[in-house]
């Protein structure tokens with residue numbers, strides 16, 4: 001079953017841009033498309049701007065902090081409200097998504113650092129596309145990324161990790177959350193959270209420990225918020241090393257001296273940047289195949305997403 005992910009239509013090769021062209025992204029379409037069921041949407045076409053059309057841009061009117069989206073040829077033609085309304089009308093399918101990939105720099109779709117023009121001087125890159133900003137405000141926990149940033153191996157891994165966690169979270173909600181199921185969900189994600197942020201890991205542990213049947217419903221949004229906030233932080237090499245050493249502890253009764261030394265060395269090599277994360281994880285998986293441990297076998301850290309995506313080979 002593929003994971004539902006929203007996407008700016010032009011990234012899938014649809015000719016919906018102002019100039020009648022597209023911005024097809026081959027990694028997104030060919031690689032991620034094997035795992036994600038893309039839901040393409042073009043807000044500018046949705047509001048009836050047509051193809052081709054005059055380009056639009058973000059402006060800050062003199063004496064105001066408010067950002068508006070207007071035609072580049074006639075700043076009196078203002079599309080802000082229409083783009084906001086378009087995002088509101090899509091909320092019914094946005095709520096089913098586990099992630100969203102947006103076209104960078106677009107005054108409608110850009111996630112951040114979109115050019116905002118003023119009367120004076122150079123534009124400032126501090127805006128967000130109107131459609132994207134409304135969608136992100138409506139669904140603040142939704143993993144969102146821009147196609148341009150997916151070229152960075154750590155940002156790519158981080159986004160895909162969050163999409164898969166959101167997918168499992170939605171499955172948990174569908175199955176009917178109980179205190180036991182939430183505790184199990186948290187236990188299976190603990191090592192992933194630890195690799196992103198140790199402080200958030202401790203805070204989420206406390207939150208889960210205080211959840212009871214009578215406050216479960218009330219605490220779920222706080223848990224999801226804490227989880228996605230932690231996962232949004234890029235996992236550092238130092239945190240991964242801590243997690244790998246923690247996992248290594250589960251093997252201490254089972255490995256001989258040589259195997260232990262080899263594992264220590266491989267983790268050190270990862271810390272030094274000599275080998276990528278896939279190397280210590282592969283060696284650990286090899287040892288756990290011979291010496292199974294239920295907690296590690298159920299932890300999503302060891303297999304957070306399909307290994308065919310090769311994400312841990314690049315970080």
Ligand code: SF4
Pocket residue numbers: 008009010011016017018041042043044045103106108109
């Ligand atoms: S509005 Fe969004 S989907 Fe449409 S062409 Fe622009 S960036 Fe692409």
